[in-house]
Amino acid sequence: MLDMLFTQCSTIDHKFLRDVGVKCGKIVHLADHSNGLLPESREVVDLQGKLLLPGLVETHIHLDKALLLDRLSGDVTTLQGAIAKSGELKRFFTAADINERSLRVIRQAVIHGVTRMRCHVEVDPVIGLIGMETILALKERLKDVIDLQIVAFPQEGIFRDCVTQGLMEQAVSMGADVVGGITYNDRNLEEHLDFVFRLAHKHGLPVDLHADFSDRPEQLAILEVVKTTEKFGMQGRVSVGHLTSLGVVRKVRAEAIAEAIAEAGIHVMCLPATDLYLNGRGVEQAAGRGLTPVQLLLDKGVNVVFGSNNIQNAFTPFGTADPLDIGLLVAQTSHMGSEKDAGILVEMATTRAATALELDSYGLRIGADADLVVCQATDVRSLLYTRSEREKVYKKGKLIAETLVSSNCVI
Ligand SMILES: [Zn+2]
Known part of the structure; x- marks a missing residue:
């Protein structure tokens, strides 16, 4: 049983949407997104195409x-x-x-x-x-x-x-x-x-x-x-x-x-x-x-x-x-x-x-620490060019920061 499963994630280096699973602070599941049977998880977060980056x-x-x-x-x-x-x-x-x-x-x-x-x-x-x-x-x-x-x-x-x-x-x-x-x-x-x-x-x-x-x-x-x-x-x-x-x-x-x-x-x-x-x-x-x-x-x-x-x-x-x-x-x-x-x-x-920086246990890969950033953007260009928010930040699978943005405008 996973602690957390992120589904439909965009990533920097992969053409297709991916699913990323976390257990005990580590990334333990990484696969192309499947609409079929997903691994069991206590919590499932559907990113709907948002970028998931390593910290x-x-x-x-x-x-x-x-x-x-x-x-x-x-x-x-x-x-x-x-x-x-x-x-x-x-x-x-x-x-x-x-x-x-x-x-x-x-x-x-x-x-x-x-x-x-x-x-x-x-x-x-x-x-x-x-x-x-x-x-x-x-x-x-x-x-x-x-x-x-x-x-x-x-x-x-x-x-x-x-x-x-x-x-x-x-x-x-x-x-x-x-x-x-x-x-x-x-x-x-x-x-x-x-x-x-x-x-x-x-x-x-x-x-x-x-x-x-x-x-x-x-x-x-x-x-x-x-x-x-x-x-x-x-x-x-x-x-x-x-x-x-x-x-x-x-x-x-x-x-x-x-x-x-x-x-x-x-x-x-x-x-x-x-x-x-x-x-x-x-x-x-x-x-x-x-x-x-x-x-x-x-x-x-x-x-x-x-x-x-x-x-x-x-x-x-x-x-x-x-x-x-x-x-x-x-x-x-x-x-x-x-x-x-x-x-x-x-x-x-x-x-x-x-x-x-010679960092160990880093990256979006099996076995790495689940240091993860959920971005509001769905691709790298809009992430950079629009200064889009980092919605959620996880350290070893634990939520450590969250940004909620709401704007109003007449047009
Ligand atoms: Zn300096």
């Missing part, structure tokens, strides 16, 4: 510095300005404050269908390990609602002071899931990467770097990241966020670099809300779109995904914690308007993201 995956977000707009005086319009301003605000962060803002963002994300999330938590002399302690506690507290992956993130660099190296090691001992790094905010790139990869390798953890966040084609750390990935044998276990410098490199060279990225199995996370906001300013020539070249990377076989990055702060004044909002932004800015593109974009927030 959305937020690949890259900063909970600890989210929702700071009301503390900012004046606009911040450069990356260095955003780092400096956030550094000032960070002095006044407390555990209760980080907890409250993080919880608000997670709640929004869950309502939008997110059941797994990778968050970068800052580790430095200003905040010490307060962010780590707070988000680790949230991870435990919310484990029945969302899986949080925590990246120990040295936003201020690792070698600009004498304590961050030790703090990074402590963060890993406390339970960080991923070792973070930043290629543009430290004294020496090689030294920085060596530290990050050595720490990750020692503990068997993946690496997730903020990399090449600029409009300048000469600022390309990615080749050094490729080299270091291969040196440590970490192919497939490294992600880079931003990578916008590659978007202004000449096409022939960008293609060769994309091939090297694909060869090293590095996942690329496009972070368009921040990149479009901060890049492309103050340059004499048109600066392109300020994004990593999503299509070119895809063409070369790179696993490209996207993330929210920031929610309403100095880096990005916008944000609703809905990965599909970011998917629409990528569609609009990376010439991805076809039906096939829409499917790829939804995969970027689901299965492709799961690959980047």
Whole structure:
């Protein structure tokens, strides 16, 4: 006897309607829709063609510095300005404050269908390990609602002071899931990467770097990241966020670099809300779109995904914690308007993201966790383009969020 059976579900990768059965929090039945004999189930939900997705995956977000707009005086319009301003605000962060803002963002994300999330938590002399302690506690507290992956993130660099190296090691001992790094905010790139990869390798953890966040084609750390990935044998276990410098490199060279990225199995996370906001300013020539070249990377076989990055702060004044909002932004800015593109974009927030984050028990397949999202839309294009609601969100078969919408209009 199943606990729940969803019938007549549209899915991203299947032409025909399907039936999906859940028992003890796992998907145990998956078949083309049958009008005949259905497996017995305590509860049957007829989706009548609505999309059923695996839980959305937020690949890259900063909970600890989210929702700071009301503390900012004046606009911040450069990356260095955003780092400096956030550094000032960070002095006044407390555990209760980080907890409250993080919880608000997670709640929004869950309502939008997110059941797994990778968050970068800052580790430095200003905040010490307060962010780590707070988000680790949230991870435990919310484990029945969302899986949080925590990246120990040295936003201020690792070698600009004498304590961050030790703090990074402590963060890993406390339970960080991923070792973070930043290629543009430290004294020496090689030294920085060596530290990050050595720490990750020692503990068997993946690496997730903020990399090449600029409009300048000469600022390309990615080749050094490729080299270091291969040196440590970490192919497939490294992600880079931003990578916008590659978007202004000449096409022939960008293609060769994309091939090297694909060869090293590095996942690329496009972070368009921040990149479009901060890049492309103050340059004499048109600066392109300020994004990593999503299509070119895809063409070369790179696993490209996207993330929210920031929610309403100095880096990005916008944000609703809905990965599909970011998917629409990528569609609009990376010439991805076809039906096939829409499917790829939804995969970027689901299965492709799961690959980047090395998620277990994930997907619309037998044996996976029943993390499921019932969409109001019946196809991927209307899901993305009309920002349609996620009606119901399930974590391991349990209903964790529901959105009811009713509108009135005279016409
Ligand atoms: Zn980031």
